[in-house]
Amino acid sequence: xxxxxxxxxxxxxxxxxxxxxxxxxxxxxxxxxxxxxxxxxxxxxxxxxxxxxxxxxxxxxxxxxxxxxxxxxxxxxxxxxxxxxxxxxxxxxxxxxxxxxxxxxxxxxxxxxxxxxxxxxxxxxxxxxxxxxxxxxxxxxxxxxxxxxxxxxxxxxxxxxxxxxxxxxxxxxxxxxxxxxxxxxxxxxxxxxxxxxxxxxxxxxxxxxxxxxxxxxxxxxxxxxxxxxxxxxxxxxxxxxxxxxxxxxxxxxxxxxxxxxxxxxxxxxxxxxxxxxxxxxxxxxxxxxxxxxxxxxxxxxxxxxxxxxxxxxxxxxxxxxxxxxxxxxxxxxxxxxxxxxxxxxxxxxxxxxxxxxxxxxxxxxxxxxxxxxxxxxxxxxxxxxxxxxxxxxxxxxxxxxxxxxxxxxxxxxxxxxxxxxxxxxxxxxxxxxxxxxxxxxxxxxxxxxxxxxxxxxxxxxxxxxxxxxxxxxxxxxxxxxxxxxx
Amino acid sequence: xxxxxxxxxxxxxxxxxxxxxxxxxxxxxxxxxxxxxxxxxxxxxxxxxxxxxxxxxxxxxxxxxxxxxxxxxxxxxxxxxxxxxxxxxxxxxxxxxxxxxxxxxxxxxxxxxxxxxxxxxxxxxxxxxxxxxxxxxxxxxxxxxxxxxxxxxxxxxxxxxxxxxxxxxxxxxxxxxxxxxxxxxxxxxxxxxxxxxxxxxxxxxxxxxxxxxxxxxxxxxxxxxxxxxxxxx
Numbered sequence: 001x002x003x004x005x006x007x008x009x010x011x012x013x014x015x016x017x018x019x020x021x022x023x024x025x026x027x028x029x030x031x032x033x034x035x036x037x038x039x040x041x042x043x044x045x046x047x048x049x050x051x052x053x054x055x056x057x058x059x060x061x062x063x064x065x066x067x068x069x070x071x072x073x074x075x076x077x078x079x080x081x082x083x084x085x086x087x088x089x090x091x092x093x094x095x096x097x098x099x100x101x102x103x104x105x106x107x108x109x110x111x112x113x114x115x116x117x118x119x120x121x122x123x124x125x126x127x128x129x130x131x132x133x134x135x136x137x138x139x140x141x142x143x144x145x146x147x148x149x150x151x152x153x154x155x156x157x158x159x160x161x162x163x164x165x166x167x168x169x170x171x172x173x174x175x176x177x178x179x180x181x182x183x184x185x186x187x188x189x190x191x192x193x194x195x196x197x198x199x200x201x202x203x204x205x206x207x208x209x210x211x212x213x214x215x216x217x218x219x220x221x222x223x224x225x226x227x228x229x230x231x232x233x234x235x236x237x238x239x240x241x242x243x244x245x246x247x248x249x250x251x252x253x254x255x256x257x258x259x260x261x262x263x264x265x266x267x268x269x270x271x272x273x274x275x276x277x278x279x280x281x282x283x284x285x286x287x288x289x290x291x292x293x294x295x296x297x298x299x300x301x302x303x304x305x306x307x308x309x310x311x312x313x314x315x316x317x318x319x320x321x322x323x324x325x326x327x328x329x330x331x332x333x334x335x336x337x338x339x340x341x342x343x344x345x346x347x348x349x350x351x352x353x354x355x356x357x358x359x360x361x362x363x364x365x366x367x368x369x370x371x372x373x374x375x376x377x378x379x380x381x382x383x384x385x386x387x388x389x390x391x392x393x394x395x396x397x398x399x400x401x402x403x404x405x406x407x408x409x410x411x412x413x414x415x416x417x418x419x420x421x422x423x424x425x426x427x428x429x430x431x432x433x434x435x436x437x438x439x440x441x442x443x444x445x446x447x448x449x450x451x452x453x454x455x456x457x458x459x460x461x462x463x464x465x466x467x468x469x470x471x472x473x474x475x476x477x478x479x480x481x482x483x484x485x486x
Numbered sequence: 487x488x489x490x491x492x493x494x495x496x497x498x499x500x501x502x503x504x505x506x507x508x509x510x511x512x513x514x515x516x517x518x519x520x521x522x523x524x525x526x527x528x529x530x531x532x533x534x535x536x537x538x539x540x541x542x543x544x545x546x547x548x549x550x551x552x553x554x555x556x557x558x559x560x561x562x563x564x565x566x567x568x569x570x571x572x573x574x575x576x577x578x579x580x581x582x583x584x585x586x587x588x589x590x591x592x593x594x595x596x597x598x599x600x601x602x603x604x605x606x607x608x609x610x611x612x613x614x615x616x617x618x619x620x621x622x623x624x625x626x627x628x629x630x631x632x633x634x635x636x637x638x639x640x641x642x643x644x645x646x647x648x649x650x651x652x653x654x655x656x657x658x659x660x661x662x663x664x665x666x667x668x669x670x671x672x673x674x675x676x677x678x679x680x681x682x683x684x685x686x687x688x689x690x691x692x693x694x695x696x697x698x699x700x701x702x703x704x705x706x707x708x709x710x711x712x713x714x715x716x717x718x719x
Contacts, residue, residue, distance in 0.1 A: 002499060078522050079522065079524055086518070269520060273518075276528070377544045377589075378544070379547055380550070381556065383554055383556075386555045386557060386687075387555065392660065393660070395587070395671070453669070456670065458666040459666055459667070
């Protein structure tokens, strides 16, 4: 049986010359030093893409890209189709891992100076690949067409809409109309399954062709500088002296890493499952706090944290500058040191970007700036804050619920986090300051003014003045002389 | 050493078959922890029919759950459940109590709950209250306020030991004549408080103020009238 298969395979090889093709591609010689654990991220990203293509094709068998049916088909996949949920989970986690590993790949290439002469084009196609990958991730979350998708798209359109003069036309182009509707889904479906995957495959072709043509970057040594005049001979010498075929010599680490990535994706999919679908996309439905996918959380944080007057500028100019910088990089620093040990600025850039992204993502996960819409009816006033309170103070606790202060303010850590926790508010503010805060608002707090009756203000303030630990007295108004007896 | 060459294809084919077999085996299991449970399936809030969930998300912020202390009265207090008029009970949930912090929940009144959901709340909150109603012999839920003068006397008898002689607060109870307090509660809430008390806060019911001497229907109405008389007009 095996023998027969072998014969068939040989018959084909004699005609297709696959082994020869193999020798000139996968078998090409690479510097021995590039068989390093730092060089595994590129193949890892490629592997994720393969997984995405396979799982994505399977999903497309069931998925119907229409506003009415998209959500239903996802529900069908998730709850009825055997292992349909697992397929969705694989595609979701595959996408997370692909973006993550791609970022690692990029950081590594940057730190190892691999973008320098003569690999400028490899870097540029890499940057293009990054944009296409992010495009796939973004259009992918729209495919879910639930509230999160709606929201993710909302942020995108809001940023686009800020572009001067052509803003609304851009939004129209993206959404196939002024608002998110069925046409939007068709448009994004086409992007997600035809245009972007096609582009990414073509770009990967060029990217890999360049890798073959210009060779894999040797492991940089501090002190060895790239010179345009001599580099090509030097590289050739390295390959001659210590070149090894990529397969099998250098690929073993890639394989181990790929196996780990696969294992991680399958485990995440099996343990955490797919994301959503979370609720039919209904713009009138406000009792929800939708969140975009993981890798766009930081954009969401930026949009939420920027002071309003800088928003337009930062959100429009920022991406343009960043993109230009990425494309210009191999020309700005075309030669010279490659080793990260001799390039402190490069290291600093990576560390700072990474730190900023993780902090913003973390902030996005907690998203303390979005009020908790249901806190006022669901988060009880902790019993410790009710014990021994007078009827008026109890009414104050009720006003605090009723006027939805709890949506932004927590008591004992429970409730919204947009404003400060009020558990110890009496140790910070006096009666007059409390009244002023409630009536006039301030910072990001709305002014309640006429929306509170005098009795409601009295009750609220009476309640808040009881909010201090028994061993810490409330603050006193310094304009009232201290009483001798106290 | 050659990795990918004609000599060892046979071995590679064997390995590939084993791998495919393994994958098939793995994917045969549909029990993994990440599998979404139908119960966690997203549904619009109007489709929630689970009483515990409804109560937790809509009422627990103000009304106590399972006997815990809360700012507004516990709705599962057996005395209260026997006392309240089911029709008015439903109406309060649907329409709220204007002028107080009890919101209206019916969609027709600007709330988020459907009529069916309100029915679920009413049925579950009042389930089994009938039998208590028969045994407890409570004063009527609704009654016009009585006589203020007589109410002042009754207050001294039943309430002063906790809320103070003038009602402005005593050793174990706060002021019940504070005009700001009275501006925020309805007459019915006062009546309910006098009859049912507040188990969670340590206020007894109409039978327990003076031991062995429950308040009469008139006394209840009179005390309520006296409390109301302290409202600022």
